[in-house]
Amino acid sequence: MILKLVIHFIILVIWFIHVQVSAQDYLQVAKPGCDSKCGNLQIPFPFGMNTSECYLGKWFEIECRNTSTYQTPYLKSIGLQVTSIDVQQGTVTINNSIYRNNCGTRDSTPVNRSLEGSPFVYSQEHNKFVAAGCNIIAILQINGSEGSGCVSICDQDFKVDDIGKMELENSDCNGKSCCQNSLPPYLKEYSTEVKGLKENETDGECSYAMVVQQVGLYSYYTRKSYYFPVNGEMKDVDVVPVVLEWEIPNNLTLKLPPDNLSYCSDTNVTSSLYKRSGQRCSCKYGYSYDSNPYVEGGCSDNDDHPFYRNSPSNVPISVIKGISTSFGSIILLLILWRVFKVTKKIIMKKFREKFFKRNGGLLLQQKLSSSEVNMDKVKLFSLKELEKATDNFNSNRVLGKGGQATVYKGMLIDGTIVAVKKFKVQGKIEEFINEFVILSQINHRNVVKLLGSCLETKIPLLVYEFIPNGNLFEFLHLQNEDMPLTWNMRLRIAIEVAGALFYLHSAASQPIYHKDIKSTNILLDEKYRAKVADFGTSRMISIDVTHLTTVVQGTFGYLDPEFFQTSQFTEKSDVYSFGVVLVELLTGQKPITLLSQEEAKSLASYFIMCVEENCVFDIIDERVMKEGEKCYIMKVVNLASRCLELNGKRRPTMREITLELEAIRKLENESNAQGNGEFVRSEDYKSWDDNSIISEIMSTIDQSSRTTILNDVHIVTM
Template sequence: MVLELFYVMLILCCIHNLAFTQDENSRIAPFGCNSTCGNVEIPFPFGMNEPNYCYADHWFQIECRHDTPYLKSIGLEVSSIDVSSGTIDIMHPIHRWNCKPQHNATNTEQEVVDLRGSPFVYSQAHNMFVSVGCNEISFLVSNGTQVSGCVSICDDKKDVEENIEIQNCNGKYCCATSLPLYLSEFNVTTESFGSNNNNRASDDDECSSYALIVQYFRVPDYMRYDSSYAYYRWNSMTDLRSLKKVGVVLEWEIHNSSIRLPRSGHCVNTNITSAKNNHSGRRCYCLEDSYGNPYIEGGCSYANDYGDNGEGNKNRSKWAIIGVFSSVGSIIFLLGSWRVYKAVRRRIVQNRIEKNFKKNGGLLLEKRMSSGEVNVDKVKHFTLKELEKATDNFNMNRVLGKGGQGTVYKGMLVDGKIVAVKKFRVQGNVEEFINEFVILSQINHRNVVKLLGCCLEKEIPLLVYEFIPNGNLYEYLHGQNEDLPMTWDMRLRIASEIAGALFYLHAAASQPIYHRDVKSTNILLDGKYRAKVADFGASRMISIEDTHLTTVVQGTFGYLDPEYFHTSQLTEKSDVYSFGVVLLELLTGQKPLSSLRPKEAKSLASYFVLSVEEDRLFDIIDDRVTKEGDKEHIIAVANLAYRCLELNGKRRPTMKEVTRELDEIWKLERKFNNAQQHRHEEIEHPAIEYHHPWVANSAPDTSPSDVSLTSESEAMHILTE
């Protein structure tokens, strides 16, 4: 009985503490500090009044001007602050060009926001770079380097403008692309092409073109079939002309020594603003099942599972205490209530799991499983607890990389197996997650990254893959690892492995699969530096009877098939073009886009074609390739890349043909290397000679893919025909 009384008193104390804590922790700023400006809440570390108490440091100072908050360090208006996600929404200026005479000020002076050295960066997850204009290429320039860009085209500006859906910028008069990581300052340059009449401002226009970074929102599946549909804070050209500034999301972190971080929150190292070090600052979070402001002491409190207000908690505490001292029956009642509470809590947790399961596309996934689209035997359903333990609660130090679809963490399962866990950035749209899950469950190929399972219990869906230790091809190729340089033999092997994987997707899978985003960053390298094709979020499965699929243009600038860009018709030849660009990277060691190349050939594909036409092929080939490879074999690979980059997709080879030719070239190259090594040994040991008289009468290898060019000029003649 004494033990039961102790348990009851413990329950009552917990209930009282929860009520008190919830009342105290409704605050978002330290005592004595203003926490609102107009209708906007100002949570710590942002604030006004006293520095180092009401706000962290000068970067986080808010200035309230006529009930409108401004971030004083950069002088821009603030529309909202979210400490749980580490974001702040600001109103950002728009870049304009070729404006009418009364807008001359905007022709020459563009307001520039510089966040360098601050704890703020432009959020890659919540913003897009958007360009509105006619027959223009817009480049996003940071620190003098082009870091992103897109193309907008139109035949008749007035006709396009009357019918354009600006909400979905797909290249017709309006284009959009993602931002790079760690962007802290930028400028915009535009280059026009086509008719000049399309580039001048009309009588109704204020300006002929606009470029801006803007916050975007995805429309839920039940509202729009097209999963890539998104909208911005403006819906038409009239809206855009009238706007001076648009909403932009900044991410932030606490730089070292800014404030004394509280003990109530969970603070971790982050690298939000810089990739140079392991971490550039820290962020704090309230632990699971709690809420509030983790940046103030005692700012996190646990949610009240019963949903009553604080007064209701106090009343329960009062009546429970009376029951303890009035009768043994009340004690039994409270113990029963405790059991009910535990049951209710378990039910709440189960409801939360079921809700997340449905929200993350669990019902759609079950439907596809029942229809046979998903191979259930090959994938496992992981619990959230398993993956949290494997990734140390998704510790920022475990991050392997971030991309447009989400963040990838390194984890170790209880059996010691190393895995990669991908947390999707779905924002209400789970189509990319379901698409990648379904496609990878169908694939069984040694050069395609293997899917191990998924987890739908968390608010954000998770996929679990085999861990690929040596990063991606882009980093390895352009980083030039001196300890293990990329030899010509390695490049040929990797190219052959990528081609084989794409051939499998196009022809050997249960249904043809078009990858749609083939690029060197999506080619991973395992422990033996073998290629693994990854990132199937944009991929599509095609019916065997179909020859193409019409979709909104999606891909990466520099790898995108020009024919697909103009027709929006996706075919297997679109992957062939993108593979041709990757093959050029292996041949030349150059990046797919570079501002250092001539103006008319900033893309590697254009630069290569121009060099071939001017008979300068070996001027752009990587020095290591020229030194190690046989000239005829190099020309053969260049010839193959040239055919992959044909503007007319029908003239490009299939991935089957590409795979066969690369395999033949690689075999010939290895025979050539073995022969060279054999001759070298004969020179070193002239006394040891092996004479085989039948070799002279042997028939040469007449494989259809063999290259028999006798000189560079003859090879280049055939290459450019």
Template sequence: MVLKLVYIIIVMIGRMYPLTCAQYQNQAIISAQNQKETIARFGCDSKCGNVSIPYPFGMRKPKCYASEPFEIECRHNKNGSQGEKLIAPYLKYINLEVMYIDLEYGTVGIKNPIFHPGCDNTSTGINLEGGPFVYSQDYNSFVTVGCQNAALLLSNDTILTACVSVCYDDPKNANMMDVSSCRGKYCCETSLPPYLQAYNVSVGTVEVKSEIKPECGYGLIKADYFQFNYVYDEYNSSYWVPTLGNLKKVKDVPAVLQWEIPIHMPNNSFPEFRTDADSYANYNCSYTNVTSAQSKSGWRCTCKYGFKGNPYLDQGCKLAMEDSPERNKTRLKWAIGVSSSLGTVILLLGLWWLHKVIRKSIATKRKEKFFKQNGGLLLKQRLSSGEVNVDKIKLFSLKDLQKATDHFNINRVLGKGGQGTVYKGMLVDGNIVAVKKFKVNGKVEEFINEFVILSQINHRNVVKLLGCCLETEIPLLVYEFIPNGNLFEYIHGQNEDLPMTWEMRLRISIEVAGALFYLHSAASQPIYHRDIKSRNILLDGKYRAKVADFGASRMVSIEATHLTTTVQGTFGYLDPEYFRTSQLTDKSDVYSFGVVLIELLTGKEPISSAKQQELKSLVSYFLLSMEENRLFDIVDERVMKEAEKEHIVVVANLARRCLELNGKRRPTMKEVALELESIQKSKKQSAAQEQHEELELPGIDDFQL
């Protein structure tokens, strides 16, 4: 054991002082020359300005790039501080400047235009269709900036997502600014849809009860690592600008594209190697589906472990210098020479032990720092006050959650929203869980809020919180895994194997109504969800509803009738009375549930667009159809076939009451749940009576002898 420890220390010495031996130094130089990395084809330029251009990308000659979409054009820009010309690469076929190219992850950093549609609701956009590039859903977000603005992200006249940013107070007050998380105040941030290639942006104004007048807004797609922070403009006391400068003057922001080699590309485009290389090759190639959800659309290659370089070139992947036999042999020879000095070994043994102690101390301090940073002290205060049920909550270690999620692999992502990203994971005991990594940017109120609220809830139709992890830079929550996605996907997606029957729609609406009634009336303290929508209603293995996403929820005292707070919610589901007054009540959840109810009844999305790209509200369309006695024209075809018309009318009238502009006229969630349950009971009684009539046997008097 002692000899083994001595050998380890000797090897450590070799790593710490590699250039003290002339023989080792000469061998390292020779090895470095042999291992010089090649990223471009022979005879092709590998750099434009400060950006490396690896094959399959290339410049000037057709042989230097795989196909036209991968052609890079080196241009001179007048972007220097003194107006000097700078050299920058551009993707020629889409005319966008390239910031970097990453072969390992298959990404390209670009400078993406900021659209300034102005106040006339005009719209402009970008089209990548026909090429191997898409806007990455994992690394980008759609952002709206401005006061009283609604921005739509569209593709081929279809709304993909929308964001509303409002201002209620004077932007001069720096302490009131809250833009780091972009949750709707001064700016709004939402996730991108997958496989996005073509899009355009439309910006309009919304009416808000505020003294701040609407201003021309901006809609943009930006990389997640690019953050907005606001500073005061000394030259114009009435104007706020982001640190990157006045948005009116800025042309672009960083964004990330993903790419793949098209599957239909001829083999002779890559004469150096075959994509079906045998096991002895030093690279791996696999099929991908970056640009299409239907099937494999292309492929990407990576160097095998222990190799580095460009896998798209012949012999492009070379043995890493650190693992080369020459380096290991030289290190061993040098280490044997050092072993003669026993005093050095003892000294280094002490240093090694001291190093371990220091590392352990640093790790402990980092955990304490993250614990405080992620609201650990606030959480301890809640624990001591009895607000959190400790028996139900488990503290997970970061190591366990990293192992469960394969180090938070992007292939494990279940969903991504304004609060953070949710990953699928498997614990050591075999249980499947969902792990939410919060995007808090130093603000932990939403994380603590969701943790405290879910720890108080015990209802079969509310997602169950299993535990949390506070010893990492970003706080983590662990929930039960809900396997069948969300209600929005189930209503609006095509699922012929398990169609959305009237019976299932009615049952799901009863389950959600019961969960909200529990939150409003049966919980230890009333809880207002604030973001009820079909995307926040998950479906378990038996397609039972589970209400989720409590980051925006609020607890109120039993005596309070309302809570004044900053408006939060989702466009299309947001209570207009709450939007105007900023006073949150239980009736705001009733309004949002009413939108979900007509979504179930009609099968239509809460917002849609006409050919003129105007915003079309499902609520307005539904109420107008009710007034004009055209209800059955907008009801889903399957509902019309399976449900009795009198039941459809009852549900529609209930939804209309939930959507009253005056919150006092809306029913409570208890009344809503009871009325839906009565419809279900009536349906079951009617079915039982019909079955009884069919099975009734004739009497003796009915026979003639």
């Protein structure tokens, strides 16, 4: 142990001496004999210029275009200017054009640039879909279907010219004159479209839509933030930076350098259909900006620091000999090492305390002292434990990404499979604490279970039970023949979600409004039973409060029109969102659909129109029509239309909805039993029909004190 400490300090002394006596030598980035620069940009292999020996396949060819004053690199395969290349991260930044609408002579056609067949995709992590304009819906389309979108509104005193004067770099694009949304994964081709919230509303008003790079700012002393690296006013901007992720495709033969300083790992950057669509390589002993694992001499054989690279051997050897002959120097090094270890321990402790406070630890302690958090049901995980469970948060373990967090799949030491939620934005600590407090008090079979949290990191972590079969949106709209979504399953899922919301509204110790009910927030377990998830925007309110006033937020297509107008969220706002989910289950259609090239309508409004015109069976899913009886389907249709009433007071409560859905299922089961001559219980209901959801929840409510016996609610262990 002492010898190991001595060796470490000898290396440390060598480093300091080497800084003084050796000039910095840069690592090799391009193949020998190939040009490594175009203008001010380094061109690392597998990218290259001039001859095919200098780059790995046609997709990686860089064209260096000359002008009278400077040279500009272009990615020849797609004809766009390159501004940076990072071989370690597997990214290349390009300048991409934006889409202008109603901007007069500066109008541009919708962007539709295809990367199909290439090793590139538009990065979901580093880019956002952004739109600027007044009272518009911006849509990012993939093969004619909606892939993403956002809504931008303006105040009445906002002038049209103000959009053109806006600087994207200084805007957070939160929905006021500018909005943003995440990109779908594996995006290779897209087009943009801008429409008014109302017909002819934006005639003559200029608006913009684009995919653009979003850069994160990191600091120990300030909160994490993001900005768009676009300089100048919108009216003067023609191109914006966009990040492409890349990999070495399987059809290209890659030979690693013989120095054994780099290694490659399998990736699926460009395709979700295969576990391995390509590979990426890294340096074994760390890297710096100009490291390149793809060429000989591109990686250091010592450490990440630039002063270790290709150092002359005579200087370190002489230093080592001098230190080894001095016993006094070794003793001094040991003392210094001990001081270093103690100092490091103190610094790490300070950092953990800082992270704990910044991640809302003090607020969480207040919740604990006030008994708002049930610590018997949650655990505080260490960072080391979760890093081991998720393979250091490996990108291959990602289950899903959202605007505020990324969810990873992990396995604890005891073999338990979990989902670890890693928040992206440090400024959203309230959402982390809010979700932690709410879920720690909920114990319901149709609500995702919180297992614990970790506060030892820059970004807070939450740990949930793992739900293996994805979300309802994917299962509903990407159905396969191996596991079809039957009418019985749809009705059961609707009952389970309704029961969970009834529990949140009525049976919890304090009423809870979810505020973001949608099919992507309804997960399906191993038996395809529903689990309501994502409580980051949810709120607990006092029993005597009837509504919650907040900023307009939610998901377009599910948002209560009353909430959009008044900013007052009530339990009936959750009812409206549930109604949209119920219509999704009935029709198999997405919440937002393009009825024509000129008009975008929500599924909810289209459904209500069909009900009023008595043609609703024309849009009901074929499987539903085939398997269900029309009279019971019509009962669900009528219930859905009542949930979508524009006047919230006319909508039923979640208790009434749950009762009605259970009654429909019971009547249909009895009808089927009479038709078959005997009653055969579906396997889907075996563990659920012993007690109805209503009777189970109502048994947990003390009518006099409105308190909840949570232990009795969780009848079926998930």
